[in-house]
Structure formats: C-alpha cells, structure tokens
Amino acid sequence: QVQLVESGGGSVQTGGSLRLSCVMSGYVYVNYCMAWFRQTPGKGREGVALITTDGSTRYADSVKGRFTISLDNAKNTMYLQMNSLKSEDTAMYYCAADFSDFLDLDYALEQPFKSFTYWGQGTQVTVSS
Numbered sequence: 001q002v003q004l005v006e007s008g009g010g011s012v013q014t015g016g017s018l019r020l021s022c023v024m025s026g027y028v029y030v031n032y033c034m035a036w037f038r039q040t041p042g043k044g045r046e047g048v049a050l051i052t053t054d055g056s057t058r059y060a061d062s063v064k065g066r067f068t069i070s071l072d073n074a075k076n077t078m079y080l081q082m083n084s085l086k087s088e089d090t091a092m093y094y095c096a097a098d099f100s101d102f103l104d105l106d107y108a109l110e111q112p113f114k115s116f117t118y119w120g121q122g123t124q125v126t127v128s129s
Helices: 105-110
Strands: 002-007 010-013 018-026 033-039 046-052 057-059 067-072 077-082 091-098 123-128
Touching: 002 091, 018 033, 018 091, 018 123, 033 077, 033 105, 046 067, 046 077, 046 105, 057 067, 057 105
Parallel strands: 010 123
Antiparallel strands: 002 018, 018 077, 033 046, 033 091, 046 057, 067 077, 091 123
C-alpha cells in the first residue's frame, strides 16, 4: 500500500510563488514516476509536471519556465516550485505516483488515470489579483 500526502497549497497574489510538496510512504519501489496534476470545477485533470527517479522531467506548455519539479529520492518526496503565478493556475493540485516504467512520458502526463495508480487528496492553490 502506498500513501501520498500533499502540502504547501494556499492563497497568493498574481506574480507570487508557492512550493508544493508530496510525500510518498508505504511500500515504495526503488524506481518510480511521480507527477503533479491540477483540476478546476467542471474540467478534467490536467497534467502539470512529471519526474522519474532517473531524473527525466516533462512540463505542460502552460507552466514551462515558471514551474520546477524536483525529487528527493532519499525522502521519497516530490516538490513543485511555482513562480510567477497567474490566476489561471488556480486549481486543486494532485500528486500522483506509479511504479511502471513509462515508455512515453508525454503520454503519461496527458493520461493521468490511465497512467498513475496512486493519488493524493489534493491541495488547493488560489491565485488572485
């Protein structure tokens, strides 16, 4: 059994920064992939960023240059540093993890529920002007 717990969400003004964290616990394999997704009411879950234990990353075009994903393998903790936040970044942010060896990381980020087995409960990010 694997548990994911997100933290770090909150309210911030446009142009501000937040850092999200996701701690994975339980029976964790050596190699894994973790990702951040976000969702607003009435919309599907959108891929934000993804990282693997070998250091490969992917970002949604909408966050490139503003968000940075990182992974502390020793702590099984993933981070998302979010800078230059915009109102359209407002969403519930979810952490996801899977132990599959994804052949196509772009596909994994585009298909959250087909790709990732384990999910956190989410942390709300609100960006206002």
